[in-house]
Amino acid sequence: MKFIQKLPIEARLNPSKHPVPTVWSEGGYSYRVQFECMASDYSILIECDRVDLVIEAAKKAIIEAWRIEHKFSRYQVDNTFSMIHSWPDVKQTLDQETAQLMLFSYHAHQVSGGLFDITSGILRQAWRFDGSDNLPSPEQIQTSLVHVGWEKLGWSPQSPDQLCLPKGMELDFGGIGKEYAVDKMLKLSLSIFGDVPVAVLINGGGDIACSGPRLDGQGWRVGIESLKADHTSDQIISLSSGALATSGDRHRFLLKSGVRYSHVLNPLTGWPVEKAPRSVTVAAPNCVNAGILATLSLLQGNNADAFLKSLAVPYWIYSERG
Amino acid sequence: MVVKGLEVAVVAVTKTMKKNHELAKVLAAASCALIGSLSTAHAEESWDVDSAFLLYSESDGRVSAAEPVISATKNYDSETRLNVKLVADTLTGASANGATPSDEAQTFTSPSGNGTYTAAVGDQPLDDTFRDTRVALSSNWNAPINRDWAYGVGGYVSKEHDYQSLGVSSSVSRYLNQKNTTLTLGLGAANDTINPEGGVPTGLFQVPESASSSEFAQRDDSESKSIMDAVFGLTQVVNRNTIMQFNYSINTSSGYLTDPYKILSVIDDDSTGNNYGGNYTVNNRNLYLYEKRPDSRLKQSLYWQTKHQFDNNDILDVSYRYMFDDWGITSHTIDAKYRFRFDHQYLEPQLRWYSQSKADFYHRYLDSSAYTEVDFASADYRLGDLDTYTIGLRYGYQFADETEFYTRFSLYHQESSGDDGYGKLTSQELYPGLDAAMLMIGYKF
Numbered sequence: 148m149k150f151i152q153k154l155p156i157e158a159r160l161n162p163s164k165h166p167v168p169t170v171w172s173e174g175g176y177s178y179r180v181q182f183e184c185m186a187s188d189y190s191i192l193i194e195c196d197r198v199d200l201v202i203e204a205a206k207k208a209i210i211e212a213w214r215i216e217h218k219f220s221r222y223q224v225d226n227t228f229s230m231i232h233s234w235p236d237v238k239q240t241l242d243q244e245t246a247q248l249m250l251f252s253y254h255a256h257q258v259s260g261g262l263f264d265i266t267s268g269i270l271r272q273a274w275r276f277d278g279s280d281n282l283p284s285p286e287q288i289q290t291s292l293v294h295v296g297w298e299k300l301g302w303s304p305q306s307p308d309q310l311c312l313p314k315g316m317e318l319d320f321g322g323i324g325k326e327y328a329v330d331k332m333l334k335l336s337l338s339i340f341g342d343v344p345v346a347v348l349i350n351g352g353g354d355i356a357c358s359g360p361r362l363d364g365q366g367w368r369v370g371i372e373s374l375k376a377d378h379t380s381d382q383i384i385s386l387s388s389g390a391l392a393t394s395g396d397r398h399r400f401l402l403k404s405g406v407r408y409s410h411v412l413n414p415l416t417g418w419p420v421e422k423a424p425r426s427v428t429v430a431a432p433n434c435v436n437a438g439i440l441a442t443l444s445l446l447q448g449n450n451a452d453a454f455l456k457s458l459a460v461p462y463w464i465y466s467e468r469g
Numbered sequence: 470m471v472v473k474g475l476e477v478a479v480v481a482v483t484k485t486m487k488k489n490h491e492l493a494k495v496l497a498a499a500s501c502a503l504i505g506s507l508s509t510a511h512a513e514e515s516w517d518v519d520s521a522f523l524l525y526s527e528s529d530g531r532v533s534a535a536e537p538v539i540s541a542t543k544n545y546d547s548e549t550r551l552n553v554k555l556v557a558d559t560l561t562g563a564s565a566n567g568a569t570p571s572d573e574a575q576t577f578t579s580p581s582g583n584g585t586y587t588a589a590v591g592d593q594p595l596d597d598t599f600r601d602t603r604v605a606l607s608s609n610w611n612a613p614i615n616r617d618w619a620y621g622v623g624g625y626v627s628k629e630h631d632y633q634s635l636g637v638s639s640s641v642s643r644y645l646n647q648k649n650t651t652l653t654l655g656l657g658a659a660n661d662t663i664n665p666e667g668g669v670p671t672g673l674f675q676v677p678e679s680a681s682s683s684e685f686a687q688r689d690d691s692e693s694k695s696i697m698d699a700v701f702g703l704t705q706v707v708n709r710n711t712i713m714q715f716n717y718s719i720n721t722s723s724g725y726l727t728d729p730y731k732i733l734s735v736i737d738d739d740s741t742g743n744n745y746g747g748n749y750t751v752n753n754r755n756l757y758l759y760e761k762r763p764d765s766r767l768k769q770s771l772y773w774q775t776k777h778q779f780d781n782n783d784i785l786d787v788s789y790r791y792m793f794d795d796w797g798i799t800s801h802t803i804d805a806k807y808r809f810r811f812d813h814q815y816l817e818p819q820l821r822w823y824s825q826s827k828a829d830f831y832h833r834y835l836d837s838s839a840y841t842e843v844d845f846a847s848a849d850y851r852l853g854d855l856d857t858y859t860i861g862l863r864y865g866y867q868f869a870d871e872t873e874f875y876t877r878f879s880l881y882h883q884e885s886s887g888d889d890g891y892g893k894l895t896s897q898e899l900y901p902g903l904d905a906a907m908l909m910i911g912y913k914f
Contacts, residue, residue, distance in 0.1 A: 176616075196616075196647050196648060197647055197648075247502070247503050248503065250499070250502070250503075251499045251500065251502070251503045254495055254496065254499040255496060255499070257495075258491070258492040258495045258496060259492070327503065327504065330500075330503075330504040331504060334504060341709060342712075343648065344548060344648070364545075364549075431497065431500075432497065432500075432501070433500050433501065433504055435500035435503055435504055436496055436497050436500035436501075439496050439500065440493070440496065443492075443496075454489060457489040457490070458489055458490070458492075458493045459490070459493070460493065
């Protein structure tokens with residue numbers, strides 16, 4: 148891999164003040180653009196003989212990723228997320244993109260029987276998954292649960308841009324934000340090339356989407372981490388269309404009296420899902436779709452494997468024993 | 470009990486499977502709605518099928534045609550594809566046989582020699598036995614050789630009851646200038662066989678009265694022609710929104726190029742007689758001759774096309790073709806389309822103008838004093854001075870699943886011109902115009 152150039156982006160389009168992205172050559176007409184976003188390493192792989200278009204596409208994709216990150220970040224003060232939360236108990240009008248995310252969250256909530264719930268982020272105030280043995284008390288959990296529950300929102304799918312957010316509740320788009328950014332980056336970068344032959348793969352910290360096979364017709368080689376320290380059971384798969392997303396706890400868990408509490412919380416009980424796999428990777432036509440299926444399968448706990456099987460999608464699962 | 474328990478369990482599992490299948494579908498749809506549908510643009514190898522139905526009708530009901538077309542393309546990747554196309558058309562109606570209208574009713578021998586048909590006073594002589602069904606199948610394969618070169622090969626076969634065509638084609642393309650420039654060399658060869666009803670008539674020979682005539686006895690059953698063509702093309706990407714193409718092509722045909730069903734009238738040019746400008750008669754029969762064309766033709770053409778996409782996504786497509794051949798025909802074709810694009814729909818008006826100058830051996834009729842001196846002659850209006858105009862409107866609707874419905878309606882107008890004859894002939898309409906309407910309905914999936 149050979150360093151080619153830095154890819155400077157105007158400060159106003161870099162609200163989270165990330166380092167300058169870099170462009171690398173992987174030989175031939177293969178390029179890799181690396182940058183940071185949502186506390187992960189992102190990379191864009193592009194095969195095309197028009198380097199000017201490669202740069203333009205990468206720039207557009209990075210600006211989009213940073214825009215999405217900033218817009219829904221819980222740690223900013225002047226963004227959409229903070230705006231929504233600074234007007235509790237009143238009817239407010241959401242922008243088109245947020246309304247679309249709400250609609251998607253609604254469908255995911257409906258079909259999962261309430262297991263996927265973007266209002267459950269607040270439970271993390273009770274649960275701190277730092278590898279320690281500090282479990283919250285049942286009272287703490289009950290207090291948090293008061294402010295959890297999609298049906299408590301003043302929102303309906305008939306008018307998805309109208310929201311009344313009860314005081315104390317929080318909407319957390321983090322569960323789909325990264326995958327959403329990956330899909331949007333792919334879409335925007337492809338729009339640059341027109342009829343010029345190109346192959347693109349976006350890797351957002353392990354969540355991946357590609358435009359199709361590489362220019363030589365081969366699939367992209369993608370590694371799936373096994374979580375084992377020696378990586379002996381890492382798998383390399385060939386991705387020639389669609390997307391991959393991984394959901395898992397990696398280093399985020401609690402351990403008490405020999406019981407490992409995963410960071411996957413059941414929003415109905417407020418407690419971690421028992422016997423959830425450590426990590427699930429799912430392939431689907433787009434990254435948002437892959438991500439939601441991976442997340443829902445973790446929420447099935449013990450049944451994750453059977454659940455994934457019934458979906459008839461390619462998946463890779465690593466459980467405690469594995 | 471055990472069995473029942475198992476049944477219950479099976480039902481439960483099946484229900485879960487079904488439920489989860491629904492869940493997967495809902496989430497797939499919801500995720501597509503969220504991010505838009507672009508990411509599946511070249512997701513997988515699948516067949517793109519374009520099916521269409523064309524209806525063609527000439528005014529006064531002379532010829533009507535119905536033509537189903539199915540074209541299927543399998544894209545293996547952005548540069549490798551296989552296309553298979555099947556066309557079937559059924560033509561019914563009457564076509565001009567080449568003779569001039571007359572101030573007397575005219576009786577013609579049908580092509581098979583087994584019957585006759587009649588044109589009333591002043592009417593265009595039309596051969597109403599014209600009816601044909603054609604089936605054509607073609608296939609093309611295009612693939613890259615390496616980064617800079619690509620090739621294509623194709624084959625073509627078509628069949629009518631009296632005509633067969635078999636062709637092959639190949640092309641090689643070279644990309645230059647970071648694929649902004651493409652040079653293409655294409656070569657094609659075809660062999661056509663014609664086995665007309667009643668056999669192959671003798672050119673410039675009098676149309677006999679019936680199949681019992683000796684002329685019929687000496688006819689061959691079939692004739693053939695071979696065609697070779699070469700195209701040299703240059704495609705240039707001018708900028709992100711504009712693409713331009715130049716082609717030079719050369720096409721040679723040799724063999725039987727005559728239309729066995731077309732005839733010519735011989736007109737009495739004795740200005741002192743009282744039949745001046747009327748049908749010339751021999752042995753009390755009007756003299757009609759079978760047409761005869763040279764046995765070779767060399768055509769060359771130059772073609773220029775530009776497509777431009779505007780900032781609002783509308784597309785302008787303009788082309789011009791100049792063709793000339795050693796039969797003396799030159800032609801100009803100008804075609805312009807403008808596609809207004811809306812969210813899921815488009816509207817595309819089209820204008821086309823074609824203008825042609827006649828072949829050296831085109832004669833609307835032959836003079837009685839000179840008909841024995843011509844080597845070649847045809848009264849086929851398609852070889853005469855000709856202008857055609859097409860105005861069309863196409864509408865398409867693209868569904869969310871990327872399938873497309875489209876329909877196109879066009880009106881076609883044709884005008885011929887030439888010398889108006891003499892004597893009695895001047896009162897006849899020698900160059901009737903033609904109007905036709907076409908309706909096409911198609912669905913791409």
